[in-house]
Amino acid sequence: MRYLTTIGLEVHVQLKTKTKMFCGCAVVYGMPPNTLTCPVCLGLPGALPVMNKQAIRLTILTGLMLGCRIAETCKFDRKNYFYPDMPKNYQISQYDMPLCLGGGVVLHDLAYPKDAQKSIATADKVIGLTRIHLEEDVAKSFHLETATGIDFDRAGTPLMEIVSEPDLETPEEAFAYLTALKQTLLYGIVSDADMEKGQMRCDCNVSVRPEGQPEFGTKIEIKNMNSVSGVRRALAYEIQRQTGELEAGRKLQQETRGWDEAAGRTFLMRTKESAHDYRYFPDPDLLPVHTQDLLREAQAFMPELPAAKRQRYVADYGLTAYDASVLADDLALGTYFEEAATVAASASPAVKPKPVANWILNDLTAALSADAKTVVDSPVPPAALVELVAVIESGKISGKQGKEVFTEMFGTGKAALAIVKEKGLEQVSDAGALEKFCDEVLAANARVVADVKGGNDGAINFLKGQVMKLSKGTANPVVVGQILERKLKG
Numbered sequence: 100m101r102y103l104t105t106i107g108l109e110v111h112v113q114l115k116t117k118t119k120m121f122c123g124c125a126v127v128y129g130m131p132p133n134t135l136t137c138p139v140c141l142g143l144p145g146a147l148p149v150m151n152k153q154a155i156r157l158t159i160l161t162g163l164m165l166g167c168r169i170a171e172t173c174k175f176d177r178k179n180y181f182y183p184d185m186p187k188n189y190q191i192s193q194y195d196m197p198l199c200l201g202g203g204v205v206l207h208d209l210a211y212p213k214d215a216q217k218s219i220a221t222a223d224k225v226i227g228l229t230r231i232h233l234e235e236d237v238a239k240s241f242h243l244e245t246a247t248g249i250d251f252d253r254a255g256t257p258l259m260e261i262v263s264e265p266d267l268e269t270p271e272e273a274f275a276y277l278t279a280l281k282q283t284l285l286y287g288i289v290s291d292a293d294m295e296k297g298q299m300r301c302d303c304n305v306s307v308r309p310e311g312q313p314e315f316g317t318k319i320e321i322k323n324m325n326s327v328s329g330v331r332r333a334l335a336y337e338i339q340r341q342t343g344e345l346e347a348g349r350k351l352q353q354e355t356r357g358w359d360e361a362a363g364r365t366f367l368m369r370t371k372e373s374a375h376d377y378r379y380f381p382d383p384d385l386l387p388v389h390t391q392d393l394l395r396e397a398q399a400f401m402p403e404l405p406a407a408k409r410q411r412y413v414a415d416y417g418l419t420a421y422d423a424s425v426l427a428d429d430l431a432l433g434t435y436f437e438e439a440a441t442v443a444a445s446a447s448p449a450v451k452p453k454p455v456a457n458w459i460l461n462d463l464t465a466a467l468s469a470d471a472k473t474v475v476d477s478p479v480p481p482a483a484l485v486e487l488v489a490v491i492e493s494g495k496i497s498g499k500q501g502k503e504v505f506t507e508m509f510g511t512g513k514a515a516l517a518i519v520k521e522k523g524l525e526q527v528s529d530a531g532a533l534e535k536f537c538d539e540v541l542a543a544n545a546r547v548v549a550d551v552k553g554g555n556d557g558a559i560n561f562l563k564g565q566v567m568k569l570s571k572g573t574a575n576p577v578v579v580g581q582i583l584e585r586k587l588k589g
């Protein structure tokens with residue numbers, strides 16, 4: 100019996116605003132506990148919320164980037180529950196009138212885990228979105244040995260909830276979904292979306308059913324995932340567990356589970372019987388929002404999207420789809436490449452973008468990662484890298500010498516030409532000097548010369564090698580070849 104998997108993700112994303120959703124407290128990560136609070140975000144009785152328009156703009160922008168419909172009017176509701184992370188006993192959220200509806204996330208090849216990129220079932224699969232709504236984040240609990248500490252710095256941070264349709268079919272697709280979604284959020288500068296910092300968090304809904312059964316299997320939710328690779332592992336485990344249960348003839352029941360990363364397994368948290376009834380109702384402190392003006396303002400911040408940038412790199416710079424994708428995958432890397440390509444185009448003679456891209460994708464990327472640096476703090480700025488490529492392309496130094504020069508540039512911050520001069524690497528292209536080397540070699544190898552003249556073209560390489568040797572490797576091999584050809588055949 101074959102089993103089919105269905106996965107839907109609920110992703111929470113903290114917005115990159117200066118202040119919180121309903122008060123003026125600053126949104127900053129990693130401050131000492133309870134230093135960014137006021138009566139509103141502490142949930143004290145009687146405090147009144149004031150809406151943060153920028154949070155609404157950023158949510159609308161997210162919706163625009165993901166192709167959602169933007170509601171003309173949205174409203175805020177109270178989601179009632181009792182827990183110390185929310186002393187006013189309700190969270191302000193959106194229930195039946197969310198800001199964004201529909202839309203989707205495209206799973207491009209590079210978004211998949213590296214080891215799964217060769218076996219993608221459907222290229223550029225689109226995962227539908229159900230909705231995106233805006234709410235306030237709650238406080239963070241720290242479970243200490245004998246007590247629980249609560250930090251309200253996070254409470255009231257604007258939080259988007261992005262809910263997907265149950266369109267995902269494998270843990271690898273879930274991985275790609277989160278990667279592609281995060282990329283879009285970074286492109287729009289709507290969030291830093293760092294899962295390790297809790298700025299992006301994910302609940303995974305997963306079910307399995309026997310092939311041929313039309314309705315979905317029983318949905319099981321895995322709460323609070325905080326890494327993309329963790330989501331992949333948790334889903335793989337859970338699919339196996341659920342399949343095992345069904346194969347053993349047992350029934351699954353709707354439940355919420357947690358993920359134990361160290362043990363590599365999920366564990367039961369609560370069953371459906373203990374599910375909350377949140378008793379949503381419209382928050383009487385907040386008026387419904389008409390989005391017309393905010394939508395127009397958000398449109399002005401619409402960035403070039405990753406897919407468009409990938410296509411532009413192929414069309415404008417003649418890169419392969421793969422190279423374009425790697426460069427566009429990282430905003431900073433793309434910016435570095437575009438700066439370099441601009442310098443290259445205005446150099447004289449102009450340098451082609453393709454070898455520049457190759458140097459970025461190979462040597463620069465490797466050197467950066469070996470030093471645990473990002474491209475933003477690269478010791479070799481774009482213009483300096485272009486100078487190196489220009490020196491190589493002009494034939495002054497060989498590609499192999501170029502690698503040596505690059506290592507020196509990366510280590511010392513010196514310019515390519517300066518290093519070439521300092522090390523005396525410059526290839527001798529001066530015809531007069533090379534002419535002398537060639538004459539010397541021709542005189543010393545009369546038999547080979549006769550061979551070449553007799554039609555053995557291959558023997559010319561031997562002579563070329565001798566000239567290189569005589570010049571101690573400094574001769575420009577292209578020019579040497581031309582001189583020898585002229586002397587032997589011309």
Ligand code: ADP
Nearest residue numbers: 105106107108263264265304305306315316318
């Ligand atoms: P709930 O009301 O329990 O939150 P929703 O219908 O809102 O459930 O769905 C929450 C998430 O679970 C969505 O991302 C949805 O796509 C996904 N989902 C719904 N049904 C299933 C299922 N049977 N298997 C897997 N995922 C599902």
Ligand code: ZN
Nearest residue numbers: 122124137140
């Ligand atoms: Zn506050």
Ligand code: MG
Nearest residue numbers: 109260262304
């Ligand atoms: Mg739900």
